[in-house]
Amino acid sequence: MTARTAVALAAEIASGKRSAREVVNEHLARIDDREEELHAFNLVLADSARKQADAVDAAIAAGETLGPLAGVPVALKDNMCTRGVPTTCSSRILDGWRPPYDATAVTRLTEAGAITIGKTNMDEFAMGSSTENSAFGPTRNPVNPRLVPGGSSGGSAAAVAADFAPISLGSDTGGSIRQPAAFCGLVGVKPTYGAVSRYGLIAFGSSLDQIGPFAHSVEDAALVTEIIGGHDPLDSTSIAQPAMDLCAVLETGVDGLRVGIITDLMGDELDAEVVAATNAAATALEAAGASIGHVTVPAVLSGIGAYYVVAPAEASSNLARYDGVRYGLRVDAANTGTMNELTRSAGFGDEVKRRIMLGTYALSAGYYDAYYGTAQKVRTLIAREFAAAYENFDVLLCPTTPTTAFEFGAKADPMSMYMNDLCTIPSNLAGHPAISVPFGVDGDQRPIGVQVLAPAMGEPVMFRVAAELERNQPA
Amino acid sequence: MRLHASSTEIPLMSDELTRDDVTHVARLARLSLTEAELDTFTAQLADILSHVADLQNLDLEGVEPMVHPLPLTNVMRADVVTPSLDRDEVLSQAPLAEDGRFRVPPVLGEDR
Numbered sequence: 117m118t119a120r121t122a123v124a125l126a127a128e129i130a131s132g133k134r135s136a137r138e139v140v141n142e143h144l145a146r147i148d149d150r151e152e153e154l155h156a157f158n159l160v161l162a163d164s165a166r167k168q169a170d171a172v173d174a175a176i177a178a179g180e181t182l183g184p185l186a187g188v189p190v191a192l193k194d195n196m197c198t199r200g201v202p203t204t205c206s207s208r209i210l211d212g213w214r215p216p217y218d219a220t221a222v223t224r225l226t227e228a229g230a231i232t233i234g235k236t237n238m239d240e241f242a243m244g245s246s247t248e249n250s251a252f253g254p255t256r257n258p259v260n261p262r263l264v265p266g267g268s269s270g271g272s273a274a275a276v277a278a279d280f281a282p283i284s285l286g287s288d289t290g291g292s293i294r295q296p297a298a299f300c301g302l303v304g305v306k307p308t309y310g311a312v313s314r315y316g317l318i319a320f321g322s323s324l325d326q327i328g329p330f331a332h333s334v335e336d337a338a339l340v341t342e343i344i345g346g347h348d349p350l351d352s353t354s355i356a357q358p359a360m361d362l363c364a365v366l367e368t369g370v371d372g373l374r375v376g377i378i379t380d381l382m383g384d385e386l387d388a389e390v391v392a393a394t395n396a397a398a399t400a401l402e403a404a405g406a407s408i409g410h411v412t413v414p415a416v417l418s419g420i421g422a423y424y425v426v427a428p429a430e431a432s433s434n435l436a437r438y439d440g441v442r443y444g445l446r447v448d449a450a451n452t453g454t455m456n457e458l459t460r461s462a463g464f465g466d467e468v469k470r471r472i473m474l475g476t477y478a479l480s481a482g483y484y485d486a487y488y489g490t491a492q493k494v495r496t497l498i499a500r501e502f503a504a505a506y507e508n509f510d511v512l513l514c515p516t517t518p519t520t521a522f523e524f525g526a527k528a529d530p531m532s533m534y535m536n537d538l539c540t541i542p543s544n545l546a547g548h549p550a551i552s553v554p555f556g557v558d559g560d561q562r563p564i565g566v567q568v569l570a571p572a573m574g575e576p577v578m579f580r581v582a583a584e585l586e587r588n589q590p591a
Numbered sequence: 592m593r594l595h596a597s598s599t600e601i602p603l604m605s606d607e608l609t610r611d612d613v614t615h616v617a618r619l620a621r622l623s624l625t626e627a628e629l630d631t632f633t634a635q636l637a638d639i640l641s642h643v644a645d646l647q648n649l650d651l652e653g654v655e656p657m658v659h660p661l662p663l664t665n666v667m668r669a670d671v672v673t674p675s676l677d678r679d680e681v682l683s684q685a686p687l688a689e690d691g692r693f694r695v696p697p698v699l700g701e702d703r
Contacts, residue, residue, distance in 0.1 A: 216680040309660040323659055352666040353659075421643045432620060439621070441693050446686035452698045457621045469622055473613065474636055476620045490646050492656030497649065499657065531638050547660025572660075 122188045122282040122336045126229075129187035132176065136169035136187030136231070143189045143233060147280050154256045156274040157234040158194045158204055165189065168231045184339060186229030191275035191284035194235040195242055196222055196327070197316035201232075205318050206250035207240045209463025210444040219316025220351065221285060221327045221344040228343045233281050236271030240465045241435065242292055242320045244268050245536040246527065249467045254524060259301055259563060263521040266296030269330070273300040276330045283340055284330045289321045290423050291516075291540025293328045294552035298565020299521035301554045302330050303337045303582070306540075308572045309547035310355040312341070313348030319434040321427040322353075324544040334553065334583045338362035341575065355573070365576045366583040371405030373581065376509030378569075379410050380417055381539050386518045389558040393590070394515050397555045397566040400588035401513075401581065411505045411512065415497040419541040420534055422498075425478050425491035426545070431468075432475030438463065470530060499546045506571045511581050514539050516552040516565035539567060549575050551582045556590040608637040 119125045128134045144162050151157060172187040192198065195205045197215035204210045218226070226232070239249035247255040247270025255270040257263040258278035265274045269286025273296035276284050286293040288306035297304025305328040312327045319325065329340035339362075346359035377398055382391050402408045440446035440459030447458035464472070478487035505512060518538050527533040543550040549572070552565040566585065570578035613633045617624050624632065682688040687695070 213684050216676050216684065349668065353661065353663065355661065415649075418646055418649055421646045424639055425643055425646075440686060441695055442685050444684075444686070449696060452695045453621075455696050457623050460621050461623045464622070466628075469620075469624075470632060470635060470639075472620045472622065473616045473632065474639060477612070477616045477636070477640075480616065480619065487643065489656055490651065491643075492658070493651045493654040494646055494649065495657035495660075496654050497651065499660075500654075529638070530635050531642060534639070534642075545657075545660075 120279060120282060121333045122185060122331065123333070123339060125188050125282055126185055129172070130176070130182055136172035137166065139187055140165050140169040140189055140231060140233070143280055146278065147234070150258070150278055151280070153261060154258055154274050154278055155253055156236055156255055156271045156278060156280055157191070158206060158237050158252055158271070159202060160234040161201065161232055165231050165233045172229060172231070183227060183229030184343065185225065188230050188283065189233040189281040190225055190230040191234050191236050191272055191281040192222060192232055193238055193269050193272045193284070193286045195238060195287055195318040196285060197318065198222055198232065198235065201235065203235065203318070205241045206238045206252055207463065207465070207468070208251045208445060209438045209459070211463075213444040215316070217316060220313035220348045222316065224344050225285070225340070234275070236269070236275050236284060238271055239268035240468050241318070241431070242268040242287055242289055243431070243467045243471055245291070245295055245533050246522075247271060248524065249465060251465055257300055257521055260521070260561070262523060263562065264299065264524060266299035266521065268292040270296050272330050273297055273302060273304070276300070276302055276332065282332065283336050285327055285340075285344070286330055287317055287320075287325055287327050288544065289324045289427060290544050291537045293330065294516050294540050294550060294565065294567060295536060297330055297552045298516035298554070298563065301563030302332060303334055303554065304328065304330050304552045304565075305337050305341055306543060306550050307341055307345065307575065308355070308549045310353050311360070311549070311573070311575070312344050313351040313354050315348055315350040321430040322434060323430060324427060334579060334586045335363060335366055337551070338366060338579050360573070360575050362575055362579045365580050368580050369404060370401055370581055370584045373406045373511065373577065374509045375401050375406045375408050375581065376411035376505055376512045377408065378416065378512050378514040379412050380414055381514040385538070386515055387520065387558070390515045390517065390519065390564055393556045393564040394513060394566050396590055397585055398513055401584060404584050404588060406581075409509065411509060413498070413501045413505055413512075413542070415494065415501045416542040418494050419498060419545055420538060422491040422494035422545060423537065423541045424474065424534060425487045426495070428471040428475030429478045429488050430475070432472045432479065435464075435468070435472055467530070495545045498542050502542070502546050502548065502571065510570075510577050511574070512569040514567050514569070516540065516567040520558045520560070520562035520564055543569055548572055549578055551578055553582045553585045554589075555585060608633060608640060
C-alpha cells in the first residue's frame, strides 16, 4: 500500500525515498484511470504540477529547507482564485476568466511546498449539497459512483476519496465541506469564522463562508488548517491572531473532557443508522475517558430557515458583480442594462437564480426587517444557546448529515435538498468551528460522518476529540 | 405590487407570493425569465418562504440581530502606497477593455 496521507507522502519525499515527480505522476496516473468516470476536476494541471515537482526535487538535491508539504499534491475547489489559471465556480458566467491574483489560502499552501494538481468541480457558486448544480455536469462519489459525493465541495471530496490528491481545500457556507466529507468517508473541517483568510475565495455568503481542508486523516486536516490559518491583512474579517497549534494536541486524548450530545439533532428526521453511529462515537469517547451528557439547543432547528434568508441575501449582493463588465461572460446588446440582464440570464444556472431572487426578495423594501432582521436575530439565539451549552460541555456531538449519500436526482425539489444541511448550518450561523469525522458505514456500505462542534477558536479541543474518534473507529 | 409592506411580521408567503412578485424581483436582480421559468420559480420560492415563515413562531423578544459572527471593529491600515493588482492584467480578463478602462455598450438611450 502506497502512502495515502499528506504527512506520509511529505516524509517519503523529504527523506528521498521517493521523488516529488514520482508522487505527482502516481496521482496523475490515478486521475487518468478514474477521472472520466468521477469528474472531480474542472481542470487538471498536469504540466505545471510536474514542473513544480521537479522544482521540489531540485530543492532537495540542493539541500534546501523544505516546507511541511513539499511535493504533496493538493486539489483546490474552483472558487479559489489562482493567478493566471481559470477559476470558474462551475459557472458559465466566469467563462474564460483567469484571476489576477492567488487566494491567501492557496499562497500559504504553495509556500508550504504543496503542488496544485487541479481545480475541482462544485455546485455553481457553492450553492447546493450534491454537486449536481455544476454547469459542467455532476461529480460522482468514488465510494459508490451511483451516489452523489455531496456538495457543494463535491469535487474536492471526490479528489481525495479517489486518491487523486491526499488533501484538498473546500469552502463551507452551510456544510459544504463537512457534508461531502461525511458522504465520501473523509475528515472535513469548517474552521472558526475568521480563522482562515477569505481573500481570493469567491464570495457566496460573506458572513458564513470559510475555507477548510478535506483529508484522509485528522492529522492531515490539522496540518492543513494550521498552514492556511492565521491573520491575513488582506481580509478585514480575519482574526488578528496567529494560526492555532493543532498537530501538537492530537495525542492529548479526551480524559476529563465533557462531551454533550445535541438531542435536537438525534431525532426521527435523521436516519436511525446515522443516529446510532453518533451514539457509538459518544460511547467510544466515554471509554477513552470523556464524560458524556445530553444537551438541548432547540434554536438549531430554526437554522435552515434563518440560513435560507441570510445566505441568499448575501449572495444576491455578492453576485451583483457578475454584470458582463469586468469578468468572464458577456452577452452583447445595444445598451448596458440589456447586456447585464442577458449576460446574467445566460450565465447563471437555476439554483443560483433561485437564490439571487430569494435574497433580492428578502432584502427588498418593506421586507428587510421581517426576513433579514428576523434571521439575524435567530443567529443570535443560536449563538446564545450554544454559549449556554458550552458552560457545561467542552465540545458538542451530533451527526454531520441526516442521511448518508443519496442517489442522483433524489432531491429534485430545492427544499428537500436544503434539509441536508440541518446539522451543519448552525455552526456557520454562529461562526463556530466544526469537524466531520468518518465513523462507520450504514447497511449499504455508505460512509457515516460524526460531527464535533466547538466554540469559536475551539479548534484545539475539537481536533483532540476528532483524533480520539479516529483512534477508536468501529470494527 | 405588494413590495411596500412595512410590517415586521413575516407574511404567510406560500399563499401570497405571486408571479408578479417574482417578475418584479427578477427585474431587480437583472434576470429575465421565460413564462415557464416564472411558474417554476414562483412555486419553488413560495415553498422556501413558507419554511422560512416558521421563524415567526420563535420568541425573539429582546434578541438583538447578529450583525456579524465576530465582534469586529473597523480595520485601519497605514496610509502608505502598497502594490496592488496589475491594471493591464485585470483589464485583460474583461470581456472588452479600451484605453485602460472597461468598455461597455451605451448606458443611456433606449431602455431594454
